[in-house]
Amino acid sequence: MENILVYSDSVSWGVIPDTRKRMDFHLRWPGVLERSLKEKGSDVRVIENCLNGRKTVWEDPFREGRRGVDGLAQVIEMHSPLKCVLLMLGTNDFQDTHDNKAWMAAQGVAKLVSVIRQAPIEPGMSIPKILIIAPLAINNPKGIIGHKFAGAEQRCKDFPGELEKVSRELGTHYLDANTLVKVSDIDGIHLDEDQHMVLGQAVADYLQKIKVLSWP
Template identity: 50%
Template structure:
């Protein structure tokens, strides 16, 4: 059985838009992806490491532990052997306390890629492939998160292209989720149930290719 680590934020944690509730494992895209792969006789275990508010390399000024670069090498060690690490991060870099551009947030993801590959795993353990996912574009933030994401839809512009360039430069696989899903109209950031399900469906073939090559 191959192991896949999803290193991400609230979009993948499965927060139900404009609430503080969570979709079930079978409903959110990592769980649905695991189910679909296993149903197709591709035995996998999908490990979720998805933290609400996680940035790429920035600190949350109000909550500790949201810097994605802090502890990522230990996360890799803990879960090794890994066949694949999927990263979908960056949206929280555009929260109002930060001034990151799309290019800078993408460089934050590049730092995570480098940290993953330099993790001090046990000798002989495989170095995981890395799949970078561009989250769907932020649309006008609404509801309870509107204030902290004020203006994020403008900062986000070009983030997918910048991530694609990072993936090419660092020899990672890349998938633009905005080509198959969109952010929820309820809050402009997170994913509705149907978006989780569609993302799992769209990623299935992408992940199968990576695992089987």
């Protein structure tokens, strides 16, 4: 069996827009990804490490443990051997507590890539491939957490392009979720159930295309 790690935030955790509830595993995109890969013939397990409010490298002044860089090396060590790590982070870097623009958040993702590649895995285990997935652009944030993202639409502008530059410079794989799915009209931040289905299938197709896993 081959392992894939999804390292992400509430979008991949499966928050039901404008609630505190969570979609079941088979409905959120990492679960859809696992099912689709198995249907394609891959013996795979998708491991979720998705935390609500997770940022790349910045502290949250109100909630502890939201720096994605903290403990990431140990997460990689814990779940190794890994074939691939899927990084879909950056949305929370644009919360109103920070004045980050696209370049800054992209550099946060670059730091995560560095940590993954330097993680203390066991001798003989290969460094996992990395797929950077550009998260959906925030659009008219509203609802119970909308106030956290006041002005985020402008701050996150050009984020996919900056992430693509980071991916190219660091030699990772890259996928832009904005070309595949749309953000929920309910809160402007998360994904509706049907979009989880589309994204999970699209990521599975992409992983098959780049031949990250073993196929029959």
